[in-house]
Structures are given as C-alpha cells and as structure tokens.
Amino acid sequence: MKKLILCILFSTAMNCFAQLSESPQDTKASKETVNLYQNLFTIQKNGQYLFGHQDALAYGVKWKYVSGRSDFHDLTQDHPGLYGWEIGGIELGHNQNLDSVPFGKMKQFIQQGYEKGAAITISWHGANPLTGGSAWEVTPGTVAAILPGASKHLEFLSQLDKVAAFIADLKGSKGEAIPILFRPYHELTGGWFWWGAKTTSPEQYKQLFIMTYEYLVEKKGLHNLLFVYNTGGDFATKEAFLASYPGNKYVDIVSFDIYQPATEGKESNYSNQLSQHLSILEQIGKELHKPVAVAETGYNKIPINDWWTNSLARGLAGHQFAYVLLWRNAGFKPKENDMEFYIPYPGHNSATNFLQYIKQAEVLTTKKLKQFKLYSK
Numbered sequence: 001m002k003k004l005i006l007c008i009l010f011s012t013a014m015n016c017f018a019q020l021s022e023s024p025q026d027t028k029a030s031k032e033t034v035n036l037y038q039n040l041f042t043i044q045k046n047g048q049y050l051f052g053h054q055d056a057l058a059y060g061v062k063w064k065y066v067s068g069r070s071d072f073h074d075l076t077q078d079h080p081g082l083y084g085w086e087i088g089g090i091e092l093g094h095n096q097n098l099d100s101v102p103f104g105k106m107k108q109f110i111q112q113g114y115e116k117g118a119a120i121t122i123s124w125h126g127a128n129p130l131t132g133g134s135a136w137e138v139t140p141g142t143v144a145a146i147l148p149g150a151s152k153h154l155e156f157l158s159q160l161d162k163v164a165a166f167i168a169d170l171k172g173s174k175g176e177a178i179p180i181l182f183r184p185y186h187e188l189t190g191g192w193f194w195w196g197a198k199t200t201s202p203e204q205y206k207q208l209f210i211m212t213y214e215y216l217v218e219k220k221g222l223h224n225l226l227f228v229y230n231t232g233g234d235f236a237t238k239e240a241f242l243a244s245y246p247g248n249k250y251v252d253i254v255s256f257d258i259y260q261p262a263t264e265g266k267e268s269n270y271s272n273q274l275s276q277h278l279s280i281l282e283q284i285g286k287e288l289h290k291p292v293a294v295a296e297t298g299y300n301k302i303p304i305n306d307w308w309t310n311s312l313a314r315g316l317a318g319h320q321f322a323y324v325l326l327w328r329n330a331g332f333k334p335k336e337n338d339m340e341f342y343i344p345y346p347g348h349n350s351a352t353n354f355l356q357y358i359k360q361a362e363v364l365t366t367k368k369l370k371q372f373k374l375y376s377k
C-alpha cells in the first residue's frame with residue numbers, strides 16, 4: 001500500500017497499477033500476453049520454471065528441418081516449455097537469419113510451439129547500423145548514431161519497421177497475436193556487441209531501449225511483447241546489474257546470461273555463480289515486481305556426464321525464477337571446425353543424466369505445462 005501511495009504521488013495512477021500489479025507495462029497488452037505474464041509470476045512463485053531451448057524445431061546435431069523433430073524430442077518424447085528464436089538479419093531484409101534459418105520456416109515453428117502451449121522468446125543479433133558489419137562489430141559511436149536526431153536514426157527506424165513486420169505476422173490459429181518475450185540488445189554489460197558497455201554509455205543504452213519500446217509498442221501498435229532486460233554474467237552487485245536499466249515502465253522481465261566456459265571442467269565455479277546471480281536477481285525482481293529469468297545458459301558439448309543434475313540443477317536449486325533457456329544445437333560448424341550444442345542427443349554421454357533432470361517436477365516441459373495453459377487465466 002505504501003508503495004502504491006508513493007507511486008500515485010509521483011506518477012499517473014495508470015502507471016502505478018501497471019507497475020505494481022502483475023500486468024505487463026504495456027497497458028494495451030493483449031489478453032494472451034497478460035495471461036502469459038501472470039502465469040510466469042505464478043510459475044515462479046510455485047518454485048517451478050519453463051525449460052527452454054534455442055532453435056529446437058529447426059535443426060539439431062546432424063539433422064536439419066525434419067518436421068516435428070528436435071533433439072529434445074528425440075530424447076524425451078516431449079517438447080520444451082519455451083522456444084527461443086533469433087531474428088538477426090531481418091533488419092537487412094534478408095530472408096533467413098544469421099544462422100541460416102529461413103524466416104518463413106521460423107514463423108511456422110513459432111506458431112507450432114505456441115499451439116503446443118509453450119512460451120516463445122526472441123533475441124536479435126542485429127547488424128551494426130553504423131557500419132553494416134555484424135552485431136559483433138564494436139564501433140565507437142554506433143548507438144549514438146541511431147538515437148533521435150543522429151545521422152542514422154531514420155535508417156535504424158526502417159530496420160525496426162522490419163522487426164515490427166515480422167512480429168506482427170506471428171499469429172495463432174484464431175488470428176490472435178502470439179505473445180513474445182522480446183530480448184533486444186542482450187548481454188549489455190559485455191563488450192562484444194555494438195550496443196555493449198565498451199562503446200555505449202548507460203545513458204545511451206537506456207535511450208536506445210526506450211526508443212525501441214516506444215517505437216514498437218506505441219508507434220507500430222504491437223501489443224504482444226514482454227520486454228526482457230538482459231545482462232551478461234559479469235555483474236557482482238544489484239547496482240551493476242541495474243546500471244543501464246531503462247526504467248520500470250519499459251521492462252517486464254529481468255534476466256542474465258551465463259555459460260560454463262570451455263576451459264572449466266569439474267572444478268568449475270559455474271553453479272556457484274549461477275546461484276549467486278540468481279540471488280541478486282531475486283532481490284531485484286521482488287523490489288521491481290518483475291519475474292526473473294536465466295535467458296541463456298549452457299556448457300558447450302556438455303563434456304561432463306552428470307552436468308545437468310550436478311551443475312545446472314545445483315545452481316538453480318532453491319531459487320525462484322520463471323525460465324531458463326539452453327542455447328542452440330548448431331552441430332558441426334565448418335568455419336570454426338568445431339561442434340556447438342547445449343543439450344544432448346540420443347547416445348550423448350550426458351543423455352541419461354539429462355532425462356533424470358528433465359523429470360524433476362519443477363522443470364516445466366510442454367507436457368507438464370498442460371496444467372497451466374500459459375495463455376489463459
């Protein structure tokens with residue numbers, strides 16, 4: 001009550017209710033989006049969480065585009081509770097993303113995942129809008145160049161138009177907009193993306209996030225987005241996590257990404273770090289009234305047999321958060337001459353342990369999600 005009174009004193013009543021209730025910040029959010037958001041709060045309070053996988057339905061280790069197939073399904077005969085997709089390349093008008101997934105197919109996969117009752121999240125490794133290079137082209141002044149009034153602003157808005165058109169086209173069987181957990185400009189604390197901390201001040205980052213929110217929600221009229229604020233795994237305090245936070249009005253979910261480094265084996269500090277970071281985020285989530293998420297995680301190639309129960313589950317244990325997403329099973333990458341996969345496939349050395357982990361009651365897959373009906377009250 002005290003919070004509500006303070007809020008009304010300093011803001012409009014509408015904003016206060018949006019901020020303090022379990023409603024998305026967009027007061028015009030669609031019914032399905034509001035229901036999804038409220039169900040994320042409920043899941044989190046229950047001590048459960050959605051288990052997600054990036055690009056699950058598109059390809060896996062040694063296969064591509066087999067209808068209904070995923071490495072997850074091959075192992076579990078079930079599906080993830082959350083699907084991650086990546087739209088890098090859409091801003092340039094490409095017909096496939098930077099990992100060669102055709103956007104037409106991606107739309108169908110998103111519809112399939114939604115119809116199965118799972119949640120959908122989208123990341124965006126957009127090209128550098130100043131140089132035309134990749135998302136990893138870290139050029140000083142890039143964000144400054146696309147903010148209102150700067151030289152590349154209008155060009156950047158036309159890129160956002162393409163993002164908006166893709167999202168506007170994601171429809172369920174009754175024509176309703178499919179709710180999307182949208183995670184733009186991710187891992188902002190790192191120095192490897194053009195929007196990262198190396199070349200972008202906290203003020204510039206906030207402006208970029210707010211500009212994007214306002215353009216997509218208010219100008220383009222998209223009311224199916226839940227905005228996910230996302231840092232790398234390199235923060236040690238609440239203040240560090242929130243340094244570039246654009247404000248409660250523009251954020252629905254707070255999250256971070258964390259990976260076990262290839263160089264660390266059994267003696268890794270991964271579980272401890274995961275757990276410590278979650279403790280910080282739980283506190284922030286409570287104060288800001290936002291669900292918490294681990295938006296990307298994993299250990300490439302999973303070289304430890306019991307990594308699932310002994311590392312991942314151990315780090316997550318006892319925490320309240322809404323979802324965790326494992327990164328993509330790209331398989332063999334000729335350019336790097338290396339394999340990339342974050343969940344096992346049949347025959348992999350961690351497959352048995354993965355099945356044991358997935359069976360745990362708190363790990364929500366499509367089958368276990370039936371009780372929630374994510375998009376209904």
Ligand code: BMA
Nearest residue numbers: 086098099125327328330340
């Ligand atoms: C990275 C790797 C890359 C990929 C990028 C965007 O972590 O998986 O191969 O291009 O994500 O999906």
